[in-house]
Amino acid sequence: MALALQTFSTVKDATAALKAAGTRYLGGGTLVVRAANEGDVSVSSLIRATEPALSAITVSGREVRIGASVTMAAIARHPDLSSLSRAARAVGGPAIRNMATVGGNLFAPAPYGDFTVALLALDAIVSIDGGEVPIETFLAKRESNHAIVTSVGFSLPVDGGFRFLKVSRVKPKGVSVLSIAAVLEQAPDGTVSSAQIALGCMADRPMRAKAAEKALLGRELTSDGIAPALAVASDGTSPITDPIASAWYRNEVLPVHLGRLLLA
CATH class of the missing domain: 3.30.390.50 (CO dehydrogenase flavoprotein, C-terminal domain)
Incomplete structure (x- = not known):
């Protein structure tokens, strides 16, 4: 089945388009595109946003913010996130890590979602269009979440922690x-x-x-x-x-x- 793809320059515009029936947000595509290819007829249209903040990693002291479109490969090679490298590298092989995003991993069903396990231990805060939610709360209600995840934030633990x-x-x-x-x-x-x-x-x-x-x-x-x-x-x-x-x-x-x- 052919999928329509729309690209928006802002999260706000993408969120508005997400309300249409059969529409899903496209991160790296490792989950939603596979689902469509395997016969999930509930997906007819994909949207994505290219807002620069979605692909940014900021580290200030021990405070970290990772945009939802940041890939596992980018995290694995970031010099200030070496403690998370093992968790990022746990997500598939190199080809998958070059595509899989932080935002998409939050929605990955078991047995996937290894990086989200790390974020949960870090007690991360999930930023969505319109607010912030503790990751444990977000995961409990993720199927009913119709807002776009924009980033996750957390504090780096002490060395060796x-x-x-x-x-x-x-x-x-x-x-x-x-x-x-x-x-x-x-x-x-x-x-x-x-x-x-x-x-x-x-x-x-x-x-x-x-x-x-x-x-x-x-x-x-x-x-x-x-x-x-x-x-x-x-x-x-x-x-x-x-x-x-x-x-x-x-x-x-x-x-x-x-x-x-x-x-x-």
Whole structure:
């Protein structure tokens, strides 16, 4: 089926056009174009915006803002975002990373959306045309969101405070069995003072492992110290089952891989 494509110079004009039936926003096209090619007849028209801010990365101290049209490849090579390079490189192979955008990744269904897992651990703020929304709130309601995402903002963690792991059967660019991102802060005595852990493929969208986060507080990052967190790692999860792995398998291996991440 042929798709019509309209390009607008401003987000405002693109948002107005998005209200038409059958219209979807085009980021890198790795999701929406594939869906159309695979027979999704609900998509008849694509729109995009070329506003310069959508493709900008700004870093001021530890404060970061990434435009929604920024690609994974651009993030992976940015000198001030080296801590996020592994998460950006987890998104497909080079060809996909040259196309896949931050904004599009926010809408990627499991088992995709690895970079969004990182953004969730970073407690990012999603900017849409008309306001800002905490990423956890945005993800919970993303299907009903009819505004265009313009950027995401977050604070870079302290050196060594961010960790990311993607588990896949085919390396380096296979689809995820699961992915985990964590932002950890430690007190002077080495115990965990703050923990934000996000999981991919453990629900139909990235989710926070809040029971594990709570169990880590005041604990040392040792095998014994993290044991309570691993015991509750699967609390609240509802993993997907797909050709890559079953829900049972994902629940079984989550504590193993979370342990490896925390002890890295």
